Amino acid sequence: MERKTALVTGACVNTGYAIAQKFIAENWNVVITGRDQARVDEAVAKLSKEKKDGFVMGYAISPTDKNGNVDEQSAEQMFVYLDEKNISIDALVLNAAHLGVGIKIFESPLSDFVNVLNVNTVWNYCLVEKCAIRMREKRDGSIIFINSNTAYRAIPDRIAYSASKGAQLGMMRALALDLGKYNIRVNAVLPGMIWTTRWDNDYEFYSNIPSAYTPLRDVARGSDIADGVWYFASSARNTTGAELTIDGGNTIQLYPLIPDNKIKP
Numbered sequence: 001m002e003r004k005t006a007l008v009t010g011a012c013v014n015t016g017y018a019i020a021q022k023f024i025a026e027n028w029n030v031v032i033t034g035r036d037q038a039r040v041d042e043a044v045a046k047l048s049k050e051k052k053d054g055f056v057m058g059y060a061i062s063p064t065d066k067n068g069n070v071d072e073q074s075a076e077q078m079f080v081y082l083d084e085k086n087i088s089i090d091a092l093v094l095n096a097a098h099l100g101v102g103i104k105i106f107e108s109p110l111s112d113f114v115n116v117l118n119v120n121t122v123w124n125y126c127l128v129e130k131c132a133i134r135m136r137e138k139r140d141g142s143i144i145f146i147n148s149n150t151a152y153r154a155i156p157d158r159i160a161y162s163a164s165k166g167a168q169l170g171m172m173r174a175l176a177l178d179l180g181k182y183n184i185r186v187n188a189v190l191p192g193m194i195w196t197t198r199w200d201n202d203y204e205f206y207s208n209i210p211s212a213y214t215p216l217r218d219v220a221r222g223s224d225i226a227d228g229v230w231y232f233a234s235s236a237r238n239t240t241g242a243e244l245t246i247d248g249g250n251t252i253q254l255y256p257l258i259p260d261n262k263i264k265p
């Protein structure tokens with residue numbers, strides 16, 4: 001069987017990197033993106049050490065141009081570049097996100113809100129359109145949004161982020177409906193807290209955020225999110241428009257349970 005290829009956005013570090021690792025472990029080819037060429041090259045070099053057959057490649061791309069508008073031309077160029085290399089994408093994983101931290105209703109300019117919406121919804125729509133038109137040719141494909149449980153439950157000073165993730169879910173369902181006839185499945189993974197380099201750098205702060213208090217007394221690692229992505233990419237043949245929450249049970253609580261023990265690295 002021909003080796004399949006996944007494209008994972010924002011995969012130089014953290015969750016995106018773990019998702020790329022999962023596809024490599026499952027013997028898929030992987031294309032990762034990031035905004036900075038040097039960081040992309042560094043991540044590709046590291047990931048290549050885990051790859052036995054097939055390829056890992058990187059592509060530096062920015063969601064927005066210097067005016068903050070979504071750069072549709074760059075997105076098209078990336079897919080044309082892949083076409084020229086005869087690389088066809090089987091799974092598109094939309095992981096990159098503007099976290100929109102600290103955007104406050106009375107203090108932040110409207111442009112801050114728009115930037116988050118642009119990166120998390122408009123750019124992703126743009127990538128989906130370019131990728132799905134190619135998936136339509138082969139009547140096969142899986143598109144996976146890395147969403148967030150903050151699409152449903154708000155946390156302070158993250159209005160734009162919550163709005164963007166909520167919009168992403170609406171978009172995910174509408175895309176699933178419109179693309180189903182081409183056998184393109186569109187689904188979303190909804191993480192709660194994920195252990196990232198931010199946790200490594202400030203364990204005290206992150207382990208004390210109430211979102212980290214979950215029924216399972218733990219937060220997700222990148223590999224947990226990657227397992228959910230892998231399910232949608234590989235075996236969920238009859239699943240589209242679905243949401244898979246991976247948050248240690250965080251969202252089902254009426255109030256956060258104060259843990260007896262702190263989460264361990």
Ligand SMILES: NC(=O)c1ccc[n+]([C@@H]2O[C@H](COP(=O)([O-])OP(=O)(O)OC[C@H]3O[C@@H](n4cnc5c(N)ncnc54)[C@H](OP(=O)(O)O)[C@@H]3O)[C@@H](O)[C@H]2O)c1
Pocket residue numbers: 009010011012013014015016033034035036039063094095096097098099119146147148149190191192193194195196
């Ligand atoms: N971490 C969590 O606790 C958590 C919780 C729920 C959901 N999620 C979701 O899970 C996914 C991965 O989370 P993560 O914490 O692992 O992500 P992350 O490392 O903070 O960000 C992923 C990548 O997105 C790109 N990115 C960041 N800001 C950007 C911007 N303004 N414009 C364009 N690209 C930008 C960066 O890639 P480059 O700098 O290389 O371009 C970054 O490496 C995201 O979709 C996030 O919303 C995370």
